[in-house]
Amino acid sequence: MIGGLLGYHWAFSEAIEMQDSVLIQIAGLVQGGSLTGGRALHGVDLDAEVWLIDQATAPQASEDDARLWSLKDGLALAVRNGQPIRVLLRTRADGARFAVAQRTSVRDEIASDMAFRTVLPIAALIPCLLLVTAIVIARSLRPMVHLAGDLDGRRADDMTLLPTAQMPSELHPFIASINGLLQRMRLLMDQQRRFVAEAAHELRTPITALSLQAENLAAVDLPSSARDRVGSLRQGIGRTRHLLEQLLALARQDAGQADAVAMPVVRLDDVAKEVVAGLLPEAASRGIDLGFVLVEPAVVRSEAVMPAALLRNLLDNALRFTSQGGRIDAWVYRDGDAAILQIEDSGPGVAPEEIGRIFEPFFRGQHQEGDGVGLGLSIVKRIVDRLGGSVEVANMTEGGRTGLRVLVKLPAATA
Ligand SMILES: Nc1ncnc2c1ncn2[C@@H]1O[C@H](COP(=O)(O)OP(=O)(O)OP(=O)(O)O)[C@@H](O)[C@H]1O
Ligand SMILES: [Mg+2]
Structure with missing residues (x-):
């Protein structure tokens, strides 16, 4: 102007x-x-x-x-x-x-x-120049926008390095700095996981020893007041053992690198039958009707222990939150490219305001039955993520019934 x-x-x-x-x-x-x-x-x-x-x-x-x-x-x-x-x-x-x-x-x-004729061409050029400048800036910033989208869309623990190929060379130092930061963060997270895993592992032996001592004590002929104390001692030790097992399971899932293609194939239906069979005595002792509505052959690529850990945690919740005389139904089947695992219980379900948080580590809702530590669903989520699947949780309200429905979808493999 x-x-x-x-x-x-x-x-x-x-x-x-x-x-x-x-x-x-x-x-x-x-x-x-x-x-x-x-x-x-x-x-x-x-x-x-x-x-x-x-x-x-x-x-x-x-x-x-x-x-x-x-x-x-x-x-x-x-x-x-x-x-x-x-x-x-x-x-x-x-x-x-x-x-x-x-x-x-x-x-x-x-x-x-x-004078007007001298200035006119320049005045006419200015909007064109502004337009060209805006286009050039937008074009040169496009790779940055892509990078930002890539970073924004990531899971919090995804530390994959950013690619430098096909990026303008001006951005290379910036990408190198971000990658350096990602690498340091990955190192830090690995150290923390290893620390938790090692701490849990180190604690396992003394807790096992304590638990054995408590068992021995229970066998001794004790006055009834002491027997009560031994009872609560054993309960406390049992809870601590459970916490350590859950911590170790979570650390194991966190430490493993997700590479589903390299994993062996596992029969989901066989694993489910095994886990359910293992829990039948407990269910029977509490009068809970635990069983399959449908079991079809379904195969997934997975580490051998993963589907069992997943199922055990889901069924453990279902058993824990279902009261005497209730029922727990399970389904295993194939739906197109997905292997489906569904579990329904007749417990109270999860409060709607809590349903978004139940996958957080150490989150325990208003229903805190038994010895839970709040890690079970975190382990489930971690396993499902590593296998490239999804998990949905919903309260069942049809026909006046209550209970939780958990639907796990995993990519099906060919046997
Ligand atoms: N089937 C269910 N019915 C009702 N509430 C549930 C059910 N499953 C999970 N929840 C709620 O979600 C919370 C978190 O579950 P999660 O399995 O992660 O922990 P937990 O069962 O308390 O402990 P852990 O599984 O580590 O022993 C539970 O404390 C409970 O409030
Ligand atoms: Mg649980």
């Missing part, structure tokens, strides 16, 4: 100076005798309206004329017929004076016209 105004101003002054030099050239011609006065010099430029006035022939009636001829030779501003003019006065060799004049309004009009 300022540039445009300055450009206009300069071009305007230039045009005014050019018109002065035209007046000087005409005066030169007149002095040389090539032109004689009292008329408009249309030969110069029809629009320019340059007049040659001889003092000898021009009428000198008005005050304006008297003032004009009183001026000294040279360029000056004057007034003629009530209009401002630019005038160049000269004296011929014989002493006769003449003036070459041009109306100021005409001069200004010509100058502003010229």
